[in-house]
Amino acid sequence: MKIDAGRFLEDLDKLRSFGASGVGKGVVRPAYSEADMAARAWLTSRMIEAGLRVQTDAMGNLFGLSEGPSLLLGSHSDSQPEGGWLDGALGVIAALEVARAAREAGGSAVSVVSFQDEEGRFGVTTGSAVWSGHLAQDQADLLCDHSGVALADARRVVASTGAVDPSQFTGFVEMHIEQGPVLDSAGERIGVVSDIVGIRDMKITFEGQQNHAGTTPMHLRKDAFQAVSRFNSELNERLRNVVTPSTVWTVGHVSLHPNASSIVPGRAVFSMQWRDGDAERLGRMEAIIRSLANEIAEGMGMAVSFGPLLGLEPVAMDRGLREALELSAAKHAPDQWRVMPSGALHDATNVSRLMPVAMLFVPSIDGISHAFEEDTDEADLVTGVRVLAEAVASLK
Amino acid sequence: MKIDAGRFLEDLDKLRSFGASGVGKGVVRPAYSEADMAARAWLTSRMIEAGLRVQTDAMGNLFGLSEGPSLLLGSHSDSQPEGGWLDGALGVIAALEVARAAREAGGSAVSVVSFQDEEGRFGVTTGSAVWSGHLAQDQADLLCDHSGVALADARRVVASTGAVDPSQFTGFVEMHIEQGPVLDSAGERIGVVSDIVGIRDMKITFEGQQNHAGTTPMHLRKDAFQAVSRFNSELNERLRNVVTPSTVWTVGHVSLHPNASSIVPGRAVFSMQWRDGDAERLGRMEAIIRSLANEIAEGMGMAVSFGPLLGLEPVAMDRGLREALELSAAKHAPDQWRVMPSGALHDATNVSRLMPVAMLFVPSIDGISHAFEEDTDEADLVTGVRVLAEAVASLK
Numbered sequence: 001m002k003i004d005a006g007r008f009l010e011d012l013d014k015l016r017s018f019g020a021s022g023v024g025k026g027v028v029r030p031a032y033s034e035a036d037m038a039a040r041a042w043l044t045s046r047m048i049e050a051g052l053r054v055q056t057d058a059m060g061n062l063f064g065l066s067e068g069p070s071l072l073l074g075s076h077s078d079s080q081p082e083g084g085w086l087d088g089a090l091g092v093i094a095a096l097e098v099a100r101a102a103r104e105a106g107g108s109a110v111s112v113v114s115f116q117d118e119e120g121r122f123g124v125t126t127g128s129a130v131w132s133g134h135l136a137q138d139q140a141d142l143l144c145d146h147s148g149v150a151l152a153d154a155r156r157v158v159a160s161t162g163a164v165d166p167s168q169f170t171g172f173v174e175m176h177i178e179q180g181p182v183l184d185s186a187g188e189r190i191g192v193v194s195d196i197v198g199i200r201d202m203k204i205t206f207e208g209q210q211n212h213a214g215t216t217p218m219h220l221r222k223d224a225f226q227a228v229s230r231f232n233s234e235l236n237e238r239l240r241n242v243v244t245p246s247t248v249w250t251v252g253h254v255s256l257h258p259n260a261s262s263i264v265p266g267r268a269v270f271s272m273q274w275r276d277g278d279a280e281r282l283g284r285m286e287a288i289i290r291s292l293a294n295e296i297a298e299g300m301g302m303a304v305s306f307g308p309l310l311g312l313e314p315v316a317m318d319r320g321l322r323e324a325l326e327l328s329a330a331k332h333a334p335d336q337w338r339v340m341p342s343g344a345l346h347d348a349t350n351v352s353r354l355m356p357v358a359m360l361f362v363p364s365i366d367g368i369s370h371a372f373e374e375d376t377d378e379a380d381l382v383t384g385v386r387v388l389a390e391a392v393a394s395l396k
Numbered sequence: 397m398k399i400d401a402g403r404f405l406e407d408l409d410k411l412r413s414f415g416a417s418g419v420g421k422g423v424v425r426p427a428y429s430e431a432d433m434a435a436r437a438w439l440t441s442r443m444i445e446a447g448l449r450v451q452t453d454a455m456g457n458l459f460g461l462s463e464g465p466s467l468l469l470g471s472h473s474d475s476q477p478e479g480g481w482l483d484g485a486l487g488v489i490a491a492l493e494v495a496r497a498a499r500e501a502g503g504s505a506v507s508v509v510s511f512q513d514e515e516g517r518f519g520v521t522t523g524s525a526v527w528s529g530h531l532a533q534d535q536a537d538l539l540c541d542h543s544g545v546a547l548a549d550a551r552r553v554v555a556s557t558g559a560v561d562p563s564q565f566t567g568f569v570e571m572h573i574e575q576g577p578v579l580d581s582a583g584e585r586i587g588v589v590s591d592i593v594g595i596r597d598m599k600i601t602f603e604g605q606q607n608h609a610g611t612t613p614m615h616l617r618k619d620a621f622q623a624v625s626r627f628n629s630e631l632n633e634r635l636r637n638v639v640t641p642s643t644v645w646t647v648g649h650v651s652l653h654p655n656a657s658s659i660v661p662g663r664a665v666f667s668m669q670w671r672d673g674d675a676e677r678l679g680r681m682e683a684i685i686r687s688l689a690n691e692i693a694e695g696m697g698m699a700v701s702f703g704p705l706l707g708l709e710p711v712a713m714d715r716g717l718r719e720a721l722e723l724s725a726a727k728h729a730p731d732q733w734r735v736m737p738s739g740a741l742h743d744a745t746n747v748s749r750l751m752p753v754a755m756l757f758v759p760s761i762d763g764i765s766h767a768f769e770e771d772t773d774e775a776d777l778v779t780g781v782r783v784l785a786e787a788v789a790s791l792k
Contacts (some may be wrong), residue, residue, distance in 0.1 A: 180611025197610065201657055212765060213646040214593065214671050214739035215576025220763070225628065225647055232625035250609040251621055252657045254650055261597055261648045261667035263766075271657035275610050343610035367616070369608060370659075 001098075001105035003389045005382045008097040011046065012381070015039060015077065015093060016085040026372030027089075029079040031117035031126075032060065032154040036078050043077065043092070043114060050100045052112060058137060060116035060158040061127045064099065065168070070109035071392060072169040072355075073098055075176055076118035076127070076347060084177075084374020086381075088118055090362070091175045094385045098392055108392055111169065115347045116158075122151040128350035131164070171321055171356040171395075174348045175388050177376055181367025182340060189383050190329040190337035191361035192322060196349050197246075197275040197341050198314035200282050203307030204231075204293055208300070210258065210266025224268035225256055227296050227304075234296075238288050242281065246341050249274040249285070277314045277341045315349050318356030321395070325360050328390040332383055360388055397494075397501035399785045401778045404493040407442065408777070411435055411473065411489060412481040422768030423485075425475040427513035427522075428456065428550040432474050439473065439488065439510060446496045448508060454533060456512035456554040457523045460495065461564070466505035467788060468565040468751075469494055471572055472514035472523070472743060480770020482573045482777075484514055486758070490571045490781045494788055504788055507565065511743045512554075518547040524746035527560070567717055567752040567791075570744045571784050573772055577763025578736060585779050586725040586733035587757030588718060592745050593642075593671040593737050594710035596678050599703035600627075600689055604696070606654065606662025620664035621652055623692050623700075628666075634688050638680050642737050645670040645681070673710045673737045711745050714752030717791070721756050724786040728779055756784055 019035030021028040029035040040062050044054050047064030055063045062077075075091025092114045099110040116127030122143040129135040141152035178184075183191050208222030232251050239249065253271040274285050290306065297304035329337040340361070348357040362384040365375045415431030417424040425431040436458050440450050443460030451459045458473075471487025488510045495506040512523030518539040525531040537548035574580075579587050604618030628647050635645065649667040670681050686702065693700035725733040736757070744753040758780040761771045 178611065179608050180613070181616055182611075182613065185616070199610070211763065212575055212740060213644065213648055213669060214595070214741070215574065215578075215765070216644070216739075216763065217576070217578065217641065218644055219641075220577050220581070223646075225650065226632075229625040229628035229647075232622065233629045236622075245613065245615075248609065248612070248614055250619075250657070250660055251625075252609055252652070252659050252661055253655050254621065254652055256648070256650055259649050261646070261669050263648050264646055265648055273609060273657050343612075344608060345610070367607065367612065369611070 001101040001107050001389055001393050003097050003101045003385050008093060008385055009378060009381065011096065012089065012093045014042070015089050018042065019079065022082060022372035024372055025085040025375060027079045027083050027085050028081065029083070030081055031078040031119065031121040032157055037157055039077050040114065046096060047112060050096060051103055052099060055161050055164050056158060057131065057163050058155070058158065058160045059127045059130045060155055061131050061164070062114045063164050064096070064112040066099070066109040066111045068109055069168055069170055070111040071395065072111045072113055072172045073388070073392070074113035075115070075174050077114040078117055078119050080119050080370045082372060083119070084369060084371060086177045086374060086376055087179065087369055090177055090381065094175045094388055097385055098389045101389055102392065108395065110392060118347055121145045125345060125347050125350055126151070128347035132350040132353045134350050134353060166354040169355055171318060172348060172351045173321060173358045173360065173388065173392070174346055175360045175384055176346060177364045177369060177374070178361040179344050179364055179369035183361060183363035184365055184367060188336045188338055189333040189363065189380055190387055191340045192325045192329055192337065193317050193342045193359035193361060194339050195277045195314050195316045195341050196346060196359070197277045197343055198279055198282050199273065199275050199312045199345070200286060201271065201273045201310045203269055204272050205267065205269045205305045206297060207267050207303040207305070208265070211264040213262045213264050216264055221264050222300060222302050223264050224302065225265040227300050227302055228254065228268045228270055231293055231296050235289065235292060238292050239285060242284050242288065244276070247276045247281065248343060275343055279314055312345065312349060315352045317358045321356055321358030324391040324394045325358055325387065327394065328387045331390065332387045360384060397497040397503050397785055397789050399493050399497045399781050404489060404781055405774060405777065407492065408485065408489045410438070411485050414438065415475065418478060418768035420768050421481040421771060423475045423479050423481050424477065425479070426477055426515065427474040427517045428553055433553055435473050436510065442492060443508060446492060447499050448495060451557050451560050452554060453527065453558070453560050454551070454554065454556045455523045455526045456551055457527050457560070458510045459560050460508040462495070462505040462507045464505055465564055465566055466507040467791060468507045468509055468568045469784070469788070470509035471511070471570050473510040474513055474515050476515050476766050478768060479515070480765060480767060482770060482772055483575065483765055486573055486777065487571045490784055493781055494785045497785055498788065504791065506788060514743055517541045518550070521741060521743050521746055522547070524743035528746040528749045530746050530749060562750040565751055567714060568744060568747045569717060569754045569756065569784065569788070570742055571756045571780055572742060573760045573765060573770070574757040575740050575760050575765035579757060579759035580761055580763060584732045584734055585729040585759065585776055586783055587736045588721045588725055588733065589713050589738045589755035589757060590735050591673040591710050591712045591737050592742060593673045593739055594675055594678050595669065595671050595708045595741070596682060597667065597669045597706045599665055600668050601663065601665045601701045602693060603663050603699040603701070604661070607660040609658045609660050612660055617660050618696060618698050619660050620698065621661040623696055623698055624650065624664045624666055627689055627692050631685065631688055634684050635681060638677065638684065640672070643672045643677065644739060671739055675710055708741065708745065711748045713754045717752055717754035720787040720790045721754055721783065723790065724783045727786065728783045756780060
């Protein structure tokens with residue numbers, strides 16, 4: 001099949017016009033906002049023009065369905081509160097273009113989806129979580145956004161035409177920007193995803209003794225921020241023999257109490273998050289994290305406590321789908337592609353509960369994403385959609 | 397002269413009734429509040445009963461004046477937003493009792509003061525700062541509290557009877573709780589202050605690169621919180637050869653941007669505060685702090701910047717006044733007193749611009765202050781006022 005690069009880029013540009021904002025190619029199109037709903041109305045018309053039957057479920061997940069069993073392609077069209085023009089949008093428009101090209105070639109049956117609230121106005125990958133059965137609709141409805149609006153109220157703008165049966169799909173392929181610097185810094189064009197890494201996330205609290213910063217001698221202090229600092233510095237060394245080059249760990253959130261320059265911090269709560277493609281490694285890291293925190297607390301005469309461990313298991317991509325993407329990448333981007341894990345979460349994680357899934361990355365310039373500055377060379381966008389189309393054709 | 401311990405403790409207890417709040421002996425009596433103004437009205441009547449002439453200046457500093465040249469005793473009667481019953485109040489009621497006892501003995505001329513807003517609803521030691529000429533009234537009037545009320549408006553409740561000429565006072569002695577654990581943990585009763593330490597305070601900012609915590613490999617990160625953690629851990633070692641056992645340094649406030657568990661912190665701003673009685677040592681510490689921060693930023697490929705250096709110089713206590721306190725302490729608390737620096741700021745810092753000053757400490761149980769739980773044994777309170785009275789008598 002033959003994709004139409006001009007039509008593809010034009011549609012991608014048109015989608016950006018819904019919520020275009022901020023500097024450069026920035027987009028503000030959070031789930032269920034006016035811009036999001038207008039974008040979905042336009043997508044509906046483009047799906048119908050492509051000969052697809054449109055169905056919207058109660059969450060607002062928008063499907064363009066091919067007759068009979070089909071391969072599902074897509075991603076999401078909602079954005080971060082301050083997002084870029086490609087995160088999610090690229091996968092939806094690429095799916096639309098491949099569905100059109102497939103139909104024009106009289107080839108594979110391809111359906112298209114734009115999931116709702118991938119960016120987590122209400123949770124994380126909320127629309128696909130509900131569709132996949134990972135999260136019950138009545139539980140999801142209780143989730144509130146930062147201004148206190150419940151999902152149940154926000155989704156009243158959705159004109160649902162009924163549930164979409166997942167059994168009609170033979171698999172799911174999501175094309176996405178990498179959202180990291182690996183491809184761009186290596187000068188490569190395509191990444192075929194091996195697995196979506198698992199995540200562990202836990203709040204850790206050091207409880208020391210709040211004191212006057214002028215009158216409390218150093219040797220009588222139990223400074224909770226000293227404990228966090230030591231933990232964050234020493235953890236890198238402790239993990240060294242357990243991790244791989246693609247393992248990551250982050251302290252991204254810190255809250256001191258009372259957080260005043262003249263008071264020795266009595267309590268420090270911080271987020272500890274780590275990601276890896278191997279569930280066993282995630283477990284070994286957890287053991288090191290807990291024992292280091294305990295050791296530091298004991299050494300400084302403090303208490304330490306651990307919040308609930310939140311986690312998502314690593315998801316391996318389907319071997320057959322992935323192989324089709326690799327063969328296509330080798331043809332369209334010879335010596336300029338690699339197999340790589342996805343460090344970010346995607347709707348594909350949820351969809352993997354229902355069917356075989358695979359993912360395809362194109363580079364993010366300077367690795368920037370979740371920001372107005374997010375961008376990718378047009379040539380790479382077109383290479384990506386060609387790799388996707390050829391892989392889909394080969395699965396026929 | 398002979399102090400009346402019962403009358404002293406009764407007045408101290410009565411003062412607590414203005415704004416009594418929270419658990420235990422807690423007090424909520426911020427500057428210019430209804431509780432504060434009612435307490436000052438009661439203090440006025442007690443000063444008059446003690447034969448003192450009352451005068452209130454435009455800031456609301458309340459003086460009970462003896463005729464002719466006199467020694468000024470006192471502290472402040474405003475409290476922290478959630479304060480204890482002794483911080484400031486002890487020094488005011490001790491002054492009142494010694495003034496009464498001196499008068500009854502036909503001895504030394506003693507005046508009494510309760511400064512306004514020592515606890516800094518509007519600044520830091522605001523009332524004595526204005527009285528001492530360190531801060532101009534029209535500048536002070538522009539200061540706002542946390543809810544946006546200007547000092548100029550807050551002080552409209554003050555019925556001023558005119559300025560108070562400092563030249564009538566031969567010196568100033570302030571009795572106070574230690575607000576730290578040194579005396580309590582050593583089982584001692586009295587601290588004679590050698591000097592009020594100097595303070596240096598500076599915001600430091602590490603500027604790295606904000607990134608996705610899932611897709612950014614560890615070796616490509618510029619994590620601003622890693623820089624803060626390393627700085628806070630290594631500083632202790634770097635300062636070791638420069639500091640004394642009474643030197644203190646604190647990172648009490650930290651602010652990460654964007655402070656989210658899934659994002660590598662791109663910017664970290666934190667407070668660096670250090671205190672010592674020796675101005676030269678404060679300077680040597682500053683050089684170490686700046687060079688360590690620069691070194692860490694350079695090693696991690698980040699930028700570092702330093703905010704303005706705020707500082708208060710160390711203030712040595714007057715030799716003659718201090719000697720009188722030492723002799724009295726040796727008599728009333730033999731082998732249970734020490735000479736020590738004050739790590740906290742006090743009104744005496746400002747008053748030292750006008751006249752010789754000295755300070756006297758009694759223990760804080762468990763070192764707790766600026767909290768409802770603040771307390772001191774009654775026996776120690778009485779020992780303190782006896783040491784003060786005997787020292788005053790000896791200065792005659």
